[in-house]
Amino acid sequence: MKLASHSVRWLAGRKVIVDSVTLSVAQGQTLGLIGPNGSGKSSLIRLLAGLRLPFEGQVVLDQKSMYRYGLRELARRVALVEQHSATEANVTVMDVVRLGRTPHRSALSPWTGEDDRIVAEALQRVGLQDRRDQFWHTLSGGERQRVQLARALAQSPSVLILDEPTNHLDIQHQIDILKLVTELSLTTIMAIHDLNLAARFCDVIAVLANGRLVASGPPAMILTEELIASVFGVRAHVSTSQHHGRLHIQFLM
Amino acid sequence: MRRSRTATFAIGIVGTGLVIIALFVAIATAVAIGEMVIPIDRTVAAFTNRLGLTAITVPRLEEAVIWDYRLARSLVAASCGAGLAISGAILQSLLRNPLAEPYVLGISAGASTGAVSVMLLGFGAGAISLSVGAFGGALAAFAFVVLLSNGRQTADRTILAGVAASQLFNALTSYIVSTSANAEQARSVMFWMLGSFAGVRWPEVTLSASVVVVGLVICIWHARALDAFTFGEDAARSLGIAVQRVRVVLLLVTALMTATMVSMVGAIGFVGLVIPHAARFIVGPGHIRLLPACALVGALFMVVADIVARIVIAPQVLPIGIVTALVGVPFFSVILYRARKAA
Amino acid sequence: MKLALVATLFAGLPFAAVAAPTGYPLALENCGTQISIEKAPQRAVGLGQNSTEIMLMLGLADRMAGSAVWVSPVLPELAADNAKVQRIASNTPNFEAVVARNPDFIAAQFLTSVGPKGRVGTREQFADLGVASYISPTDCAVTDNNVSDGTRKQMLTMDLLYQEIDELSRIFDVAERGRNLIDQLKAREAAVRTRVADKASDVSLVYWFSSADVAGDAWVAGKNGASGYITKVIGARNVIDSEQEWPLVGWEAIASRDPSVIVIGTMDRRTQGADDPVVKKTFLTSDPVASKLDAVEKGRIVEMDAQAMNPTIRTIGGLELIADAVERFGLLK
Numbered sequence: 001m002k003l004a005s006h007s008v009r010w011l012a013g014r015k016v017i018v019d020s021v022t023l024s025v026a027q028g029q030t031l032g033l034i035g036p037n038g039s040g041k042s043s044l045i046r047l048l049a050g051l052r053l054p055f056e057g058q059v060v061l062d063q064k065s066m067y068r069y070g071l072r073e074l075a076r077r078v079a080l081v082e083q084h085s086a087t088e089a090n091v092t093v094m095d096v097v098r099l100g101r102t103p104h105r106s107a108l109s110p111w112t113g114e115d116d117r118i119v120a121e122a123l124q125r126v127g128l129q130d131r132r133d134q135f136w137h138t139l140s141g142g143e144r145q146r147v148q149l150a151r152a153l154a155q156s157p158s159v160l161i162l163d164e165p166t167n168h169l170d171i172q173h174q175i176d177i178l179k180l181v182t183e184l185s186l187t188t189i190m191a192i193h194d195l196n197l198a199a200r201f202c203d204v205i206a207v208l209a210n211g212r213l214v215a216s217g218p219p220a221m222i223l224t225e226e227l228i229a230s231v232f233g234v235r236a237h238v239s240t241s242q243h244h245g246r247l248h249i250q251f252l253m
Numbered sequence: 254m255r256r257s258r259t260a261t262f263a264i265g266i267v268g269t270g271l272v273i274i275a276l277f278v279a280i281a282t283a284v285a286i287g288e289m290v291i292p293i294d295r296t297v298a299a300f301t302n303r304l305g306l307t308a309i310t311v312p313r314l315e316e317a318v319i320w321d322y323r324l325a326r327s328l329v330a331a332s333c334g335a336g337l338a339i340s341g342a343i344l345q346s347l348l349r350n351p352l353a354e355p356y357v358l359g360i361s362a363g364a365s366t367g368a369v370s371v372m373l374l375g376f377g378a379g380a381i382s383l384s385v386g387a388f389g390g391a392l393a394a395f396a397f398v399v400l401l402s403n404g405r406q407t408a409d410r411t412i413l414a415g416v417a418a419s420q421l422f423n424a425l426t427s428y429i430v431s432t433s434a435n436a437e438q439a440r441s442v443m444f445w446m447l448g449s450f451a452g453v454r455w456p457e458v459t460l461s462a463s464v465v466v467v468g469l470v471i472c473i474w475h476a477r478a479l480d481a482f483t484f485g486e487d488a489a490r491s492l493g494i495a496v497q498r499v500r501v502v503l504l505l506v507t508a509l510m511t512a513t514m515v516s517m518v519g520a521i522g523f524v525g526l527v528i529p530h531a532a533r534f535i536v537g538p539g540h541i542r543l544l545p546a547c548a549l550v551g552a553l554f555m556v557v558a559d560i561v562a563r564i565v566i567a568p569q570v571l572p573i574g575i576v577t578a579l580v581g582v583p584f585f586s587v588i589l590y591r592a593r594k595a596a
Numbered sequence: 597m598k599l600a601l602v603a604t605l606f607a608g609l610p611f612a613a614v615a616a617p618t619g620y621p622l623a624l625e626n627c628g629t630q631i632s633i634e635k636a637p638q639r640a641v642g643l644g645q646n647s648t649e650i651m652l653m654l655g656l657a658d659r660m661a662g663s664a665v666w667v668s669p670v671l672p673e674l675a676a677d678n679a680k681v682q683r684i685a686s687n688t689p690n691f692e693a694v695v696a697r698n699p700d701f702i703a704a705q706f707l708t709s710v711g712p713k714g715r716v717g718t719r720e721q722f723a724d725l726g727v728a729s730y731i732s733p734t735d736c737a738v739t740d741n742n743v744s745d746g747t748r749k750q751m752l753t754m755d756l757l758y759q760e761i762d763e764l765s766r767i768f769d770v771a772e773r774g775r776n777l778i779d780q781l782k783a784r785e786a787a788v789r790t791r792v793a794d795k796a797s798d799v800s801l802v803y804w805f806s807s808a809d810v811a812g813d814a815w816v817a818g819k820n821g822a823s824g825y826i827t828k829v830i831g832a833r834n835v836i837d838s839e840q841e842w843p844l845v846g847w848e849a850i851a852s853r854d855p856s857v858i859v860i861g862t863m864d865r866r867t868q869g870a871d872d873p874v875v876k877k878t879f880l881t882s883d884p885v886a887s888k889l890d891a892v893e894k895g896r897i898v899e900m901d902a903q904a905m906n907p908t909i910r911t912i913g914g915l916e917l918i919a920d921a922v923e924r925f926g927l928l929k
Contacts, residue, residue, distance in 0.1 A: 046487070049491060050491075051487050051490055051491060070493075071490070071493045071494065071495055072493035073493075074493065075491060075492050075493030076493070078491075079491070080487075080488075080491040082484075082487065082488065085484045085485075085488065086484070086485070087349070087483050087484050087485075088349060088350070088351050089346075089483050089538045090533065090537070090538055091483060091538055095480075095483075095537075095538065095539065096483070099480060099481060099483065099492060100492075102477055102480070102481050102492040102493060102494070103492055103493035105477065107474050107475070107476075107477060108474070155492070287848050288846060288848045288849035288852050289848050289849075289851060289852035290852070313888050314851060314885065314888045314889070317884045317885040317888055318848055318851060318885050320884075321883075321884035321885055322847070322848050322884075322885055323848075372866055372868075372869070373866065383809070383869055431687070432687075449808075449809070449812050449813060451809070451811070451812035451813040451846050451847070452809040452810070452811035452812030452813075453811070454811065454883075454884065563846070567849070568836075568837075568838075568845060568846075568849040569838065569843050569844060569845060570813050570844055570845070570846050
């Protein structure tokens with residue numbers, strides 16, 4: 001599915017958080033949303049996931065306005081993994097992943113074998129199939145992130161939206177998650193703060209600064225030293241890595 | 254080794270059966286014991302007579318005590334326990350707070366104000382009964398809370414609004430009582446404070462049972478939605494739940510169930526707080542099992558608590574709120590302790 | 597009848613043996629405290645309907661500066677006098693409101709008014725302003741006021757009320773009037789004793805003061821209070837055994853004790869569900885259990901001023917009322 005936003009605007013009180021952002025992600029593409037803290041990434045993510053109604057503009061899913069989809073219909077197409085997931089409930093890994101099937105089941109419909117299969121598959125994708133009965137509050141931050149991703153996958157979505165998916169993970173898991181996410185044929189949008197990982201794994205990058213979209217396009221084109229300096233306020237040296245052929249950004253102190 | 258789904262199901266059925274049997278035994282005990290000494294054979298005869306199976310002579314007074322007092326009372330206790338426990342579970346899930354309980358929405362405070370207004374200010378000019386006044390007051394407090402807590406961050410705002418409502422309506426009650434025309438004659442006013450099942454008869458059984466059954470059905474219908482609230486309102490919305498609608502419906506159902514109970518028997522504490530935790534401990538956090546479990550365990554608990562309240566200092570009655578507190582407080586401490594460890 | 601009594605009170609003055617005038621300063625022991633009255637009070641304040649009514653009955657309206665804590669309208673025969681006394685509050689007044697009347701003496705009915713946890717103020721607070729305070733001896737005997745208005749370990753007798761009348765009359769230097777009032781009350785009590793003699797030993801009573809919810813548990817009189825006194829003079833039995841002044845009891849318990857007469861309290865207060873005597877009667881005749889009680893089926897329900905259930909001058913009136921009722925019901929042997 002193709003997802004696009006047209007001039008979406010979001011305010012908090014009188015402060016403009018997202019200022020007329022227009023971007024689009026093609027079917028199967030991975031879009032990385034980068035920008036310094038306070039650039040409006042999280043708010044934009046929420047707008048793109050359909051959790052908030054923009055003050056102006058609209059978000060469109062495959063030619064149709066997102067708000068014309070029924071809530072459950074939308075949830076079957078778009079899955080969100082939030083930055084932080086907290087609960088007091090004594091749920092197990094399995095309970096959480098099964099939540100992903102919620103939009104596929106009506107009020108009292110029974111659990112089917114199909115549901116079981118999808119849930120098991122999702123768990124396996126994130127490598128937690130042996131931990132299905134472990135309690136949520138005993139998991140590490142990274143493991144929780146992976147469980148939430150499994151839950152999102154259990155929604156069988158066409159679009160996957162992630163808010164800082166690598167935050168709590170160690171480097172191996174960061175790479176594993178990103179590889180997993182980009183290998184899926186899903187349309188993916190992720191807010192990410194590590195520029196190198198963004199360059200390595202994203203097909204397209206969108207750069208946000210002060211709520212405005214300052215640039216978007218393939219990483220090789222967008223991630224220039226000038227842009228990094230002006231948006232992030234750091235000096236960097238950008239080169240093409242000889243090891244993996246993608247961009248490699250070195251920060252100069 | 255993980256249990257198969259069939260095994261879990263079987264254990265669930267057996268467990269449920271045991272609790273239901275325990276509930277029946279508790280109600281039977283409540284009917285058989287009391288201040289008036291009625292031999293067990295006459296108690297049984299009173300039932301078999303009603304069913305048309307026998308025609309043994311049972312003194313009219315005894316029969317009335319068995320049917321209209323003891324049986325009605327234990328059935329209302331069961332409904333009340335179920336209703337408060339379900340309400341507590343719903344609120345703990347919606348407000349994502351393990352300390353939430355039915356009176357967090359200011360309902361019992363509002364009920365006091367309503368009852369006192371009818372009695373002392375003559376609201377309704379004699380046409381409105383105390384219970385109706387209490388019910389109206391309870392809903393007024395609830396409306397106040399809903400108004401204050403609309404918007405984002407609803408869980409915390411709702412709790413704070415509930416605290417504000419409780420304070421406001423309690424103050425109103427005190428004001429009305431202390432400016433009333435006649436002196437108190439130093440009578441203690443434990444008004445609506447601790448609750449009592451003493452005043453219920455069969456009309457209350459019908460009302461409370463209907464309200465609880467309807468409430469339970471509506472809540473179970475929303476069991477999936479409630480599960481989706483586990484990680485918050487945004488997470489629920491992203492799973493396709495109509496968050497605002499579900500919130501309003503469930504809060505309203507909870508408020509109606511609680512308001513009905515409070516206006517009927519007063520505010521009985523700790524049940525709505527503690528039983529959901531006990532039920533969660535037994536059947537887990539999934540609402541499709543939690544809600545019926547709360548209903549059964551809540552019902553059983555309240556019937557037993559009422560028996561204790563009636564017999565422990567006979568011929569006087571121990572207010573039932575004291576019994577529930579005596580059980581509830583240690584249990585509550587355990588919850589806090591475990592929460593502290595997990596944090 | 598009461599009007600005639602009050603008339604006799606004053607009429608009897610020249611004919612009775614003259615009681616000694618009070619010697620000031622008058623020293624008295626009252627509720628565990630020594631009090632000293634310098635001179636006959638001229639601006640007394642009554643805190644409690646009974647204390648006020650006693651003072652009015654002793655003809656002291658001109659020497660009263662105020663009254664408070666009224667439960668019901670004043671006795672009709674005292675209405676004219678009462679009109680001369682400023683009512684500070686119907687409810688419990690605060691300390692300043694009382695002091696604003698510039699009192700020189702406080703007569704209180706309940707410990708809860710001016711006792712150690714006094715709602716109006718403590719005796720020490722009044723003493724600091726040079727105001728002596730007097731608490732009814734009928735309430736001093738009540739302990740443990742935290743539990744349902746307290747416990748009374750020993751049966752109340754009217755002696756405590758007579759003591760109060762006597763002491764108050766001496767404080768005001770109207771000992772004669774006090775003696776007359778006491779004599780009359782004693783005469784009425786004796787008359788009931790004679791009439792009833794031992795004929796009511798089969799009679800059992802329950803005194804229903806009120807309930808929060810009329811169908812729920814009831815506040816009934818314990819065995820040692822004023823109701824207990826009435827029961828004892830008549831020679832009957834209170835079905836309730838508690839030493840608490842007003843224990844909370846369920847209707848199943850009352851039903852199991854099968855009282856032969858049910859006394860229901862009448863009052864003007866309407867803060868509790870069963871305050872209205874009409875509400876009480878409707879309950880008794882319509883409740884599935886209460887309506888089957890022998891006492892209810894045979895109509896043996898007596899309405900009595902709830903204040904008679906407290907140790908007051910109205911208690912004797914209550915005594916006469918109950919004795920009449922028991923006789924009317926044909927329960928005397």
